[in-house]
Amino acid sequence: MRSLIRRLGLLLWLLPLAGQAAESGDPWLMLDKANQAAHQLNYKGVFVYQAGANVSSMQIMHVNYGPSGEFARLVLLDGVPREMLRQGNDVVIYQPKSEKVMVDKRRLQNGFPAVLPKLTDDLKANYQIKLGGTERIGGHEGQMVTLDPRDKLRYRCKLWIERESGLLLKMAILNDKDEVIEQVAFSQLMLVDSDNSDWFHPDIQRGKSYVMAPEETVTPIPARDESWTVTHLPPGFRKTEQVKRAVPGKPYPVSHLVFWDGLASVSVFIEPVSQGVSVPKVGSFSQGATNVLVTVHDGHQVVVMGEVPAATVAQISNGVVFNK
Amino acid sequence: MKEQLSALMDGEMDMDENPHLYTALCKSDEAEACWSTYHLIGDVMRGEFHAQNGMYSKIMQQLESEPTVLAPRRRTLRERLQHQHVVPVAASVAAVAFVGWIVWQSQNVGLPTQAPAPSIAQNTLSPESLNNYMLAHHEYAPTYGMQHAYEIQPATYSETGN
Numbered sequence: 441m442r443s444l445i446r447r448l449g450l451l452l453w454l455l456p457l458a459g460q461a462a463e464s465g466d467p468w469l470m471l472d473k474a475n476q477a478a479h480q481l482n483y484k485g486v487f488v489y490q491a492g493a494n495v496s497s498m499q500i501m502h503v504n505y506g507p508s509g510e511f512a513r514l515v516l517l518d519g520v521p522r523e524m525l526r527q528g529n530d531v532v533i534y535q536p537k538s539e540k541v542m543v544d545k546r547r548l549q550n551g552f553p554a555v556l557p558k559l560t561d562d563l564k565a566n567y568q569i570k571l572g573g574t575e576r577i578g579g580h581e582g583q584m585v586t587l588d589p590r591d592k593l594r595y596r597c598k599l600w601i602e603r604e605s606g607l608l609l610k611m612a613i614l615n616d617k618d619e620v621i622e623q624v625a626f627s628q629l630m631l632v633d634s635d636n637s638d639w640f641h642p643d644i645q646r647g648k649s650y651v652m653a654p655e656e657t658v659t660p661i662p663a664r665d666e667s668w669t670v671t672h673l674p675p676g677f678r679k680t681e682q683v684k685r686a687v688p689g690k691p692y693p694v695s696h697l698v699f700w701d702g703l704a705s706v707s708v709f710i711e712p713v714s715q716g717v718s719v720p721k722v723g724s725f726s727q728g729a730t731n732v733l734v735t736v737h738d739g740h741q742v743v744v745m746g747e748v749p750a751a752t753v754a755q756i757s758n759g760v761v762f763n764k
Numbered sequence: 765m766k767e768q769l770s771a772l773m774d775g776e777m778d779m780d781e782n783p784h785l786y787t788a789l790c791k792s793d794e795a796e797a798c799w800s801t802y803h804l805i806g807d808v809m810r811g812e813f814h815a816q817n818g819m820y821s822k823i824m825q826q827l828e829s830e831p832t833v834l835a836p837r838r839r840t841l842r843e844r845l846q847h848q849h850v851v852p853v854a855a856s857v858a859a860v861a862f863v864g865w866i867v868w869q870s871q872n873v874g875l876p877t878q879a880p881a882p883s884i885a886q887n888t889l890s891p892e893s894l895n896n897y898m899l900a901h902h903e904y905a906p907t908y909g910m911q912h913a914y915e916i917q918p919a920t921y922s923e924t925g926n
Binding site: 546549556597611622681688689690698703704706707709723727728732743747 | 915
């Protein structure tokens, strides 16, 4: 019900905004329109995702049924024929494995093309927006908009937005040398009408057994129990969440802190090092725009990850303090 | 049909031996209702059911119009699991697992086995070992990149093997 009210509120917002964006050419309004178009419009297409050496393409069908919500079906076109059915943030993933199909239920916050943030003071304080030229992407005219960070603590983000519908056609994340480190772009895209929802089902493989993975449970921690603090937080980042939650494969609930600058997010996971079981592995790696650093503080393993430069991840990691 | 659903909710009926029950629910071309049904049934099985948005009454209305299917009573999941000497915890996991989706199969629903405890760790950090954290990051943090989230596999998959 709450989401319905939010959605209606969004619709009321959307109508005047769409007009203004087209008329004024205000890039912030274009960004806002792109954010809303990805949720509101019905579309299907294929997008290609690249992070480092990893390239994969994905078929997407997305329909918004109004009060019933948003539905999407995604099919991975390369490698294992994995399928994702998504309703709002709930995702069910089907993955064939030998004679079985593993069914994995997850939640995801964002998924292309619905990856853009709402307009917030944080976003505007940390990034400058610039209007670029137009470029043809997947058969559509894309208006380029650049989010330039005001410092080196975050990445640059280029966006190509379809001029009429406002759909995000392409996104590229660039490092401080202006090299693309991660990008995703539609190679085909069309708006569709959908009266029925016949398309919203997995491709059933008869003769295989469907095995569902166990679900995770989440336990919020009372605020007074917060046992960890991050000091000397990089400017522009704000803590948006601090909970203890169960993470699959972990014997105890793990402290999870989330920091956000209006666009990029960083997670900090802290778990006690189990004595005699394992020596925690420490080190760092990156996947596309995501940097990961694992260290040990006060007998705890601290994992910091986010789509920010390695130096930002390191600064957050260094600031982790146990409240004794 | 309605009786069957009630029996299912009472844990008296084995859904994986009655695939028509769930697929009948999905026959109308309203996938969203079907999806909600899946969640609803899962909630009911976990004892977390609250009437939401009239979903329950909608399902019941739909079932009223369905013909009653006469079928011999199957052995329930509980009985089957007891027969196989599986611990009750596993039974509850299995109940939640197959009620939602394991409707196309008539048998051989396997439970994912528990991941073995990690042995002495190597000193090198492997990205795969952090997959569960990657997934949690995507689940709870407003990420804007990382579309490969769909491709990340829980670490337990690789550990349990086939």
